[in-house]
Amino acid sequence: MPKPLLIMENGKWKMENDISNYSYIAFFTSAILHFTFYIILVCLSSSAFAQTTYKSVKDTVLLKSKIDKMSKETNSIESDFVQIKNLSMLSEKVISKGHFWFQKQNNLRWEYADPYKYCIVINKDKILIKDENKVKKYDMNSNKVFKEINDIMISCVNGNILNSVKFKIAYFENDKNIKLELTPIDKAMKESLKKINMYFDKNVTSVIKLDMLEPGDDNTTIDFSNKKLNAAISSEIFMLK
Amino acid sequence: MRQFLQKYLCLSSLFIILFVSCSPTHGYKLSRVETVTNDLVKTIINKDKALLFKAKINLFNKYYSGLIVLKQTDSITSHLVFITELGMKMFDFEIRNNQFKLIYVFEPLDKPKILNLLESDMQLILLQNLLNKEATVFETKNQTKRIYQTINNKLKNYYFINTSTKTVEKTIVKGKIFSKEKVNYFYNDSLNAKQIILKHKGIIRLKIELNNISTKL
Numbered sequence: 001m002p003k004p005l006l007i008m009e010n011g012k013w014k015m016e017n018d019i020s021n022y023s024y025i026a027f028f029t030s031a032i033l034h035f036t037f038y039i040i041l042v043c044l045s046s047s048a049f050a051q052t053t054y055k056s057v058k059d060t061v062l063l064k065s066k067i068d069k070m071s072k073e074t075n076s077i078e079s080d081f082v083q084i085k086n087l088s089m090l091s092e093k094v095i096s097k098g099h100f101w102f103q104k105q106n107n108l109r110w111e112y113a114d115p116y117k118y119c120i121v122i123n124k125d126k127i128l129i130k131d132e133n134k135v136k137k138y139d140m141n142s143n144k145v146f147k148e149i150n151d152i153m154i155s156c157v158n159g160n161i162l163n164s165v166k167f168k169i170a171y172f173e174n175d176k177n178i179k180l181e182l183t184p185i186d187k188a189m190k191e192s193l194k195k196i197n198m199y200f201d202k203n204v205t206s207v208i209k210l211d212m213l214e215p216g217d218d219n220t221t222i223d224f225s226n227k228k229l230n231a232a233i234s235s236e237i238f239m240l241k
Numbered sequence: 242m243r244q245f246l247q248k249y250l251c252l253s254s255l256f257i258i259l260f261v262s263c264s265p266t267h268g269y270k271l272s273r274v275e276t277v278t279n280d281l282v283k284t285i286i287n288k289d290k291a292l293l294f295k296a297k298i299n300l301f302n303k304y305y306s307g308l309i310v311l312k313q314t315d316s317i318t319s320h321l322v323f324i325t326e327l328g329m330k331m332f333d334f335e336i337r338n339n340q341f342k343l344i345y346v347f348e349p350l351d352k353p354k355i356l357n358l359l360e361s362d363m364q365l366i367l368l369q370n371l372l373n374k375e376a377t378v379f380e381t382k383n384q385t386k387r388i389y390q391t392i393n394n395k396l397k398n399y400y401f402i403n404t405s406t407k408t409v410e411k412t413i414v415k416g417k418i419f420s421k422e423k424v425n426y427f428y429n430d431s432l433n434a435k436q437i438i439l440k441h442k443g444i445i446r447l448k449i450e451l452n453n454i455s456t457k458l
Contacts, residue, residue, distance in 0.1 A: 116326070118326045
């Protein structure tokens with residue numbers, strides 16, 4: 001079995017020193033084949049790159065007005081969601097699935113169905129949590145952490161986050177999506193949250209994905225699917241018994 | 242005088258009977274002293290796969306719920322991570338060579354009293370005070386049940402082992418007279434614990450309940 005003329009070493013193509021056993025024709029044929037393969041690889045990777053790479057939005061005023069319009073026009077959202085938790089020390093992902101409802105002004109319900117049953121409801125200034133069969137009620141204003149989480153969750157879902165003074169916001173786009181990078185300004189928040197990436201569809205009709213990055217390379221991604229915008233939602237959805 | 246002596250004798254006998262019957266090793270016979278290895282007792286951490294538990298923690302009238310991930314990352318290192326259902330990380334302990342090291346804790350939980358309790362309870366649940374330690378062995382006559390007794394922080398820890406499966410079924414931490422903590426392990430068809438419940442007795446109000454949902458990971 002002859003040795004290959006070009007070998008991969010430390011991620012770089014390198015020519016094998018000993019080529020005395022090969023004719024120059026074999027050498028050039030092999031080099032051309034490798035070169036062609038390399039070109040195809042570059043083309044493939046650059047096309048994949050083009051789909052995912054985001055560049056800064058030039059007209060941020062226009063984008064802000066679109067997000068503002070979306071926020072004003074969205075009175076309710078109902079959607080399925082898939083939450084993926086990546087822990088840097090874990091090769092497996094912790095995946096949870098459920099259903100989600102939002103209604104203006106301050107009503108939200110996250111219901112996890114798989115692999116565990118858990119439901120969190122924000123009903124104006126009350127937080128209700130149903131863990132299996134037990135319901136616990138909390139007053140939002142009595143708990144600073146809850147209030148902070150609520151503000152972020154609601155404003156992320158309806159796009160009101162633009163008015164937040166707690167984040168520095170950068171605007172990006174590619175051919176499919178709009179991405180907002182929200183970097184916390186508050187020092188205490190920075191300790192548990194490095195950044196929130198919020199993705200919209202290109203027409204800015206709703207949030208399609210949230211990616212919360214923590215210090216230390218852990219992150220939580222929430223993908224929304226089967227969305228119903230402005231459909232009627234019963235007030236009972238935002239109650240827990 | 243005679244009546245007094247009779248009453249005294251009765252009371253003393255009652256206390257002795259109560260004390261002996263309350264002993265965790267009642268019905269077991271002292272057998273030997275040996276070092277407890279992984280071959281004798283199955284570890285709670287699975288070296289081949291990550292374990293995911295739905296966790297409920299009642300601590301000083303506060304309730305925390307979420308998910309606990311247990312993962313052996315290399316031959317001497319494991320991690321115990323607690324995240325909320327919404328994905329927020331609450332704490333991350335690294336266990337290297339049986340030593341616990343706090344890697345991360347969410348600010349509201351960052352209190353020495355809470356962290357020390359959580360650390361010692363997690364050590365107890367994960368059998369850190371048993372494995373590779375020298376223990377006094379008590380066994381039933383037919384040798385189907387075994388108790389390992391170790392001493393940790395001047396408290397006696399009793400580990401009840403099912404000798405056929407090599408799994409730990411119960412752990413009791415005992416002071417001079419009364420039990421302080423109790424951990425129950427429940428299994429079904431799998432050798433990984435299906436449910437683990439830890440309860441403190443006395444002034445410390447702490448209960449930890451872990452339900453294994455690893456199949457979904």
